[in-house]
Structures are given as C-alpha cells and as structure tokens.
Amino acid sequence: MKIWSDNFKDTLWVRYFSLTKIPMIFYTRPSVLELNENRCIIKIPFKRKNQNHLGSMYFGVLAVGADLAGGIMAMKIIRKSKKKVSLLFKDIKGDFISRVEADAYFICEDGDNISEATLQTIKTKERVNIPVTINVKTSLAPESEILAIFVLTLSLKDKS
Secondary structure (H helix, E strand, O other): OOOOOHHHHHHHHHHHHHHHHOHHHHHOOOEEEEEOOOOEEEEEOOOHHHEOOOOOEOHHHHHHHHHHHHHHHHHHHHHHHOOOEEEEEEEEEEEEOOOOOOOEEEEEOOHHHHHHHHHHHHHHOOOEEEEEEEEEEOOOOOOOOOOEEEEEEEEEEEOO
C-alpha cells in the first residue's frame, strides 16, 4: 500500500529545497500537482501574502511559479541522466494577459526539449540555451483561459 503519493513527496522535496536554498520560493507555498519528464504543474495558492495592492497575484509570485515549473522539471531530467549538469535561467519574458485572482497553476510541457538539450550538453560539453514556456491558469480544465505566459531561457552546461 502506497502511503505517500509521488506528488506529495515532490512537494516535500520542493519545499525542503526552497527552504534551504531559495527561501523566497518557500514563502509562496508551492505544491507539485504533476511532475514527470514531459510535464510539470505547480500550484501556488491565492493568499494575502501572494497578492499585490490591487488584490491580484503579485507578478513576483508569478515569476517564482514559472521559475519553479520549468526548473524542477529540468532538475528531474538532469537527475535521471546521472550526470553533473548545471542549470540556470538566463532571462525571462512575461506576457500578462489578465489578472490572476485565484490559485495559480503553472504548466510547463517542454520536457522533450529539456531532455534533448540535456543530452546535447552532455554530448558536446558545450553550454546549451533553450526557451521554456510556462502557461498560467486558474483552473486545470481544458477550456480555462491562459492568464499569463512566461518564456524563460534555460541554460544548461555539463560539469562532469
């Protein structure tokens, strides 16, 4: 019998990692709803501490969610490769389409591209930069609208 789901374990890992390495992420209280080599879904609750002065989600919190959705997927793929690959985001572009006034779901489905880039940097030992797209919604229903789109440049380098 499975006592803890993979999502619960992933959430605990993210919160431990953020508490010890990047406390700002911990402050937003993210939860992992899905994490595999193809897709990552992170939820950040709509709480007072995550809001701006107008009562919508603060753009800094939205940036944290986008960073996390793309970053932990890349970390999972790198861990699976069993190589020492460093990762960071070089830049970020955000399109804010509508105010986020509920729990935010950050959806990244660029796992195939991240896997390819990881293999490429391992093979060539050169830095590889790729765009990673994260969509922000307030519902996981297929018909729900995208409220923000982030494109982050993921930079990978084999250090082994």
